[in-house]
Amino acid sequence: MPEQRKRSSHKKSRSGCMTCRIRHKKCDETLPYCRQCESTGRICDGYVQLPDKRTRAWREQKTHQTETPEPREKALYRRIIPSVSVLAPPVNASQIGHTQNERWYLELFTKLTVHQCSEYFEDTFWSSFVHQVLENHPAARYAAMAFAVRHWKYQTNGLKQTINDKNVLALQFSSEAVSCLRNSLVHDTPDRAHREIVLVTCLILTMLALYEQDTFAARCHFLSGYKLFQYWEAVDYDESSNSRALKQAFVQLHLIYMTANNPRLFVDNQRLVSPQVTDISSHRLVRSYMNRRAQRTLGVFSQVAMACFPHGGFCIGPAGLALRPGTPAILCMLRLWRSQLKSFAMQEKVLSGIDHDVLSVMELWTVTIDIKLAVCDSSVPFEVTYDGYIEQFRTVIEMAESLLQDSPGEVLPAIIIQTSLVPALLWCGVKCRNRSMRSEIVRLLDKVKGHNAAICVSLMALQKVIEYESGDAKLENPIPEAARLGSIKLNIQPGQDQVDLWYRKGQLDPHLHDDDNPWVHNNISVN
Numbered sequence: 001m002p003e004q005r006k007r008s009s010h011k012k013s014r015s016g017c018m019t020c021r022i023r024h025k026k027c028d029e030t031l032p033y034c035r036q037c038e039s040t041g042r043i044c045d046g047y048v049q050l051p052d053k054r055t056r057a058w059r060e061q062k063t064h065q066t067e068t069p070e071p072r073e074k075a076l077y078r079r080i081i082p083s084v085s086v087l088a089p090p091v092n093a094s095q096i097g098h099t100q101n102e103r104w105y106l107e108l109f110t111k112l113t114v115h116q117c118s119e120y121f122e123d124t125f126w127s128s129f130v131h132q133v134l135e136n137h138p139a140a141r142y143a144a145m146a147f148a149v150r151h152w153k154y155q156t157n158g159l160k161q162t163i164n165d166k167n168v169l170a171l172q173f174s175s176e177a178v179s180c181l182r183n184s185l186v187h188d189t190p191d192r193a194h195r196e197i198v199l200v201t202c203l204i205l206t207m208l209a210l211y212e213q214d215t216f217a218a219r220c221h222f223l224s225g226y227k228l229f230q231y232w233e234a235v236d237y238d239e240s241s242n243s244r245a246l247k248q249a250f251v252q253l254h255l256i257y258m259t260a261n262n263p264r265l266f267v268d269n270q271r272l273v274s275p276q277v278t279d280i281s282s283h284r285l286v287r288s289y290m291n292r293r294a295q296r297t298l299g300v301f302s303q304v305a306m307a308c309f310p311h312g313g314f315c316i317g318p319a320g321l322a323l324r325p326g327t328p329a330i331l332c333m334l335r336l337w338r339s340q341l342k343s344f345a346m347q348e349k350v351l352s353g354i355d356h357d358v359l360s361v362m363e364l365w366t367v368t369i370d371i372k373l374a375v376c377d378s379s380v381p382f383e384v385t386y387d388g389y390i391e392q393f394r395t396v397i398e399m400a401e402s403l404l405q406d407s408p409g410e411v412l413p414a415i416i417i418q419t420s421l422v423p424a425l426l427w428c429g430v431k432c433r434n435r436s437m438r439s440e441i442v443r444l445l446d447k448v449k450g451h452n453a454a455i456c457v458s459l460m461a462l463q464k465v466i467e468y469e470s471g472d473a474k475l476e477n478p479i480p481e482a483a484r485l486g487s488i489k490l491n492i493q494p495g496q497d498q499v500d501l502w503y504r505k506g507q508l509d510p511h512l513h514d515d516d517n518p519w520v521h522n523n524i525s526v527n
Contacts, residue, residue, distance in 0.1 A: 015029060017029070017034045017037065019036075019044055020034060020036050020037065030519075031519070102173075105144075105148040105152070106134070106141060106144060106145055108152060109144040109145065109147060113144075113148050124244070125245040125246065129200070130200060130204075133200040138176075138180045139177050139178075139180035139197065139198075139201045140201045141177075142177035143173070143204040143205050143208065145173040146174040146205075146208055147207060147208045147211070149170040150170050174205065174208060177204075177205065181198065181201050184197070185198070192232075198228060199225050199228060199232075200246075202222070202225025203225060203250070203253055205217075206221040207253070222253065222254075226250060229246065229247075313454070313458065313489075313491045313492040314423065314426055314488070315487075315489045315491075316426075316427060316488045319382055319431075358416075360402065361403065363399060364396055364399045364400065365420070367395050368428065370392065371389045374389065382506060383481055383485075383506040384480075386431045387434075390434055393432040393434065396425075396428050397425075397440050397444070400421060400425055403421060404417075404447060418454075422455055422458070425444055425445055426445070426458055426462060428441060429445070429462045429465075430462065430488060433469065433484065441462075442463065445462070454492055457526060458492075460524050461490045464522060464524070465488055469483055469484055481506065482505070483505075486506030487503060488501070488503045489502040489503070498524065498525060499524045499525075499526055500521065500523065501521070502520070503520055503522070504518060
């Protein structure tokens with residue numbers, strides 16, 4: 001009988017970054033950020049020294065813990081939302097009759113899923129109206145549980161398609177939601193409260209189907225709810241907060257549905273609308289939504305090209321760095337929303353100043369993300385590849401110039417300048433090596449910096465990068481690949497007199513060791 005093979009033993013590292021330790025990956029422990037995280041587009045959470053399990057202190061600490069540990073997913077959920085007690089008894093009548101597992105997923109939906117939905121669509125629907133409906137009807141609760149199961153599976157496993165008990169559980173919850181909904185349609189009185197319950201359940205089931213990439217089911221749920229919404233709007237609609245919340249939710253979901261159903265939206269500058277879905281984007285609600293949420297939406301788009309830190313600063317990766325998950329989808333969404341706003345402008349025959357500015361910033365970020373996508377997908381994703389997109393960089397600069405021109409009308413809000421326009425100009429200033437265009441970008445940033453310390457320091461960092469790359473190169477010659485910087489990190493913390501600027505050259509050889517391409521450190525004075 002052949003001898004069984006044994007896994008070779010090795011010493012377990014206890015000094016890696018937290019991101020690699022959670023992912024069970026080998027960390028190279030590079031400072032200031034590990035290359036394992038950087039090469040995969042993840043944000044490195046840094047290095048934290050955990051207690052050694054071999055020590056007496058750890059064993060004494062272990063004896064004070066409960067003998068039966070929590071399930072892994074519930075323990076992780078505690079870390080995400082520490083104020084939630086997973087094993088708490090039902091807090092209201094709506095939770096009576098549900099199992100502990102069902103209550104856990106329902107609480108996950110109300111505490112985590114709804115919160116993350118409101119990061120993109122912060123409105124009355126997600127912040128309060130959904131919670132009211134969940135207390136009043138089991139159909140909405142089971143739909144919420146099914147959505148929470150899928151959401152949690154995505155949080156823990158990403159986009160990996162695995163067959164496990166969570167898939168079955170989500171199917172059971174969604175089937176129960178449909179069953180309760182059908183029973184309600186047959187037996188309940190069709191008043192306004194009942195219609196609200198049906199509409200909310202349809203919206204949640206549509207979001208669940210889109211999460212599962214089942215566009216057929218999403219279309220069925222969405223059209224069923226939208227037909228009822230049209231009837232309600234024609235017969236018994238009022239301007240209450242709940243009615244406005246439902247209308248806005250349908251407008252938003254219509255955009256999401258179109259994005260998922262048409263992955264190549266607006267590729268030929270043509271507005272594509274599903275012929276089976278009535279276009280509801282002409283409601284004035286879209287316009288007010290864009291006005292109120294422009295800064296949040298555009299801030300999300302700016303995070304695609306570069307990571308922006310809370311108190312100022314940025315992190316720009318090399319040309320060949322893998323894009324963050326969802327970047328192509330965000331590009332499609334940008335194109336879709338741009339076409340929707342253009343359509344509204346044509347229907348209304350007028351475009352307000354702020355709407356025009358939002359449309360222009362969307363155009364600007366569409367071009368910027370297009371450049372990054374094209375270079376990352378090219379056969380030679382080096383820094384020199386950006387030289388083939390000079391005209392696109394010029395377009396970004398011209399649009400920024402137009403947005404910053406003083407006019408007697410409305411002025412571009414400062415928050416949009418700081419969270420959307422400045423990141424785009426900084427990224428283009430790093431990646432565009434044309435000297436005259438870099439001078440234009442520096443001029444525009446100098447124009448908007450005012451007394452904003454974060455913009456001032458970021459501008460100084462960009463000037464140091466330009467100075468480093470230019471070196472002794474002649475003005476008429478392009479900057480060689482070997483002299484170009486690929487990664488730049490600037491993290492501004494409040495109360496500091498000196499800010500750390502880190503940069504290093506682009507990687508010509510993917511197998512090149514970090515010791516051959518070290519990070520260079522530079523100090524920038526804040527005052």
